[in-house]
Amino acid sequence: MAKIIVVTSGKGGVGKTTSSAAIATGLALSGFKTVVIDFDVGLRNLDLIMGCERRVVYDFVNVIKQEATLNQALIKDKRTSDLYILPASQTRDKDALTQEGVEAVLNELAETFDYIICDSPAGIEKGAQMALYFADAAIVVTNPEVSSVRDSDRILGILQSKSRRAERGEAPVEEHLLLTRYNPERVQAGEMLSVADVEEILAIPLLGVIPESEAVLKASNQGTPVILDQASEAGQAYQDAVQRLLGGQLEHRFLEVQKKGFFQRLLGAK
Amino acid sequence: MSFFDYFRSKKQPTSASVAKERLQIIVAHERGKRAQPDYLPQMQQEIIEVIKKYVAIDQDQVNIQLDNNENCSVLELNVTLPD
Numbered sequence A: 001m002a003k004i005i006v007v008t009s010g011k012g013g014v015g016k017t018t019s020s021a022a023i024a025t026g027l028a029l030s031g032f033k034t035v036v037i038d039f040d041v042g043l044r045n046l047d048l049i050m051g052c053e054r055r056v057v058y059d060f061v062n063v064i065k066q067e068a069t070l071n072q073a074l075i076k077d078k079r080t081s082d083l084y085i086l087p088a089s090q091t092r093d094k095d096a097l098t099q100e101g102v103e104a105v106l107n108e109l110a111e112t113f114d115y116i117i118c119d120s121p122a123g124i125e126k127g128a129q130m131a132l133y134f135a136d137a138a139i140v141v142t143n144p145e146v147s148s149v150r151d152s153d154r155i156l157g158i159l160q161s162k163s164r165r166a167e168r169g170e171a172p173v174e175e176h177l178l179l180t181r182y183n184p185e186r187v188q189a190g191e192m193l194s195v196a197d198v199e200e201i202l203a204i205p206l207l208g209v210i211p212e213s214e215a216v217l218k219a220s221n222q223g224t225p226v227i228l229d230q231a232s233e234a235g236q237a238y239q240d241a242v243q244r245l246l247g248g249q250l251e252h253r254f255l256e257v258q259k260k261g262f263f264q265r266l267l268g269a270k
Numbered sequence B: 001m002s003f004f005d006y007f008r009s010k011k012q013p014t015s016a017s018v019a020k021e022r023l024q025i026i027v028a029h030e031r032g033k034r035a036q037p038d039y040l041p042q043m044q045q046e047i048i049e050v051i052k053k054y055v056a057i058d059q060d061q062v063n064i065q066l067d068n069n070e071n072c073s074v075l076e077l078n079v080t081l082p083d
Helices: A016-029 A046-050 A060-064 A099-112 A126-133 A146-162 A164-168 A184-188 A195-202 A214-222 A233-245 A262-267 B003-011 B015-034 B040-054
Strands: A003-008 A034-038 A083-086 A115-119 A137-142 A174-182 A206-211 B062-068 B073-079
Touching: A003 A016, A003 A126, A016 A034, A016 A046, A016 A083, A016 A115, A016 A137, A016 A174, A016 A214, A016 A233, A034 A046, A046 A083, A060 A099, A099 A115, A099 A126, A115 A126, A126 A146, A137 A146, A137 A195, A146 A164, A146 A174, A146 A195, A146 B015, A174 A195, A195 A206, A195 B015, A206 A233, A214 A233, B040 B062
Parallel strands: A003 A115, A003 A137, A034 A083, A034 A115, A137 A174, A174 A206
Antiparallel strands: B062 B073
């Protein structure tokens, strides 16, 4: 039985797609057959982050409308085995995703996959609600910044009332906090909310903290999920987050200001 | 930073702590509203209309609140009547 995980946030630009790509890749690297679905109809971007934009032939909406089969639309990742991408449609039709259609696709995927990652669009409109409706677990991507934290709390409210699990009165959707773009220097200077502050306000378990890192932009420039950049702090932090998602108990890293050595200072290392 | 700035900066709360305080207030407020049923604002409006027929009151003199306990909900209506 597949586990459906939605990557959501309410606010845009906090790192949902980056996180979806990284976590899906991490799960596949751990040996689980994983598919990552772009729910952002009209603003497809997961394909770019995954580096498969030129291999898109059919998309999610084509499958829902039965213009293509699921196997025709799924893109097999070239770097990671057991990883597949289902791209969003670029149609401007907002109602292209129907609940029945999404359910049928998810049911078919659940027969062969271990994990289904749903990359939610920003906002709390239909697209975002569709992405979270069938979820068993939610990864709430949050930046340590007021509007992002507030929007995350909104989306948590929607998970608790509008998801299928909530409507059916089943066990609630598992909630995980993923704090991204974290800058320990600014936290120390009192200019940024700390991990503890955000945890206290949102009151959900912490899955991981991804430090602000130049590696993230570099990875998206190249169309490589940042988790594959194992030398970068962001890549390592995503690896830790994936292990925690799989039940591992790992201590959180990169929360403190790194002391620079003499040579690092001299060479201006970051 | 001058010698005097050192003392001054101690009194100012950091911008992060201001952010945290503001968030705690707004999030608590919004969570409270979320728990309310959708019909509450309209019901409040209609209750006010009824009271207005008999007493001259303003909108902000009526406070309506729904508290959920374990197995019962309490609708609390607070009306400040003018002298």
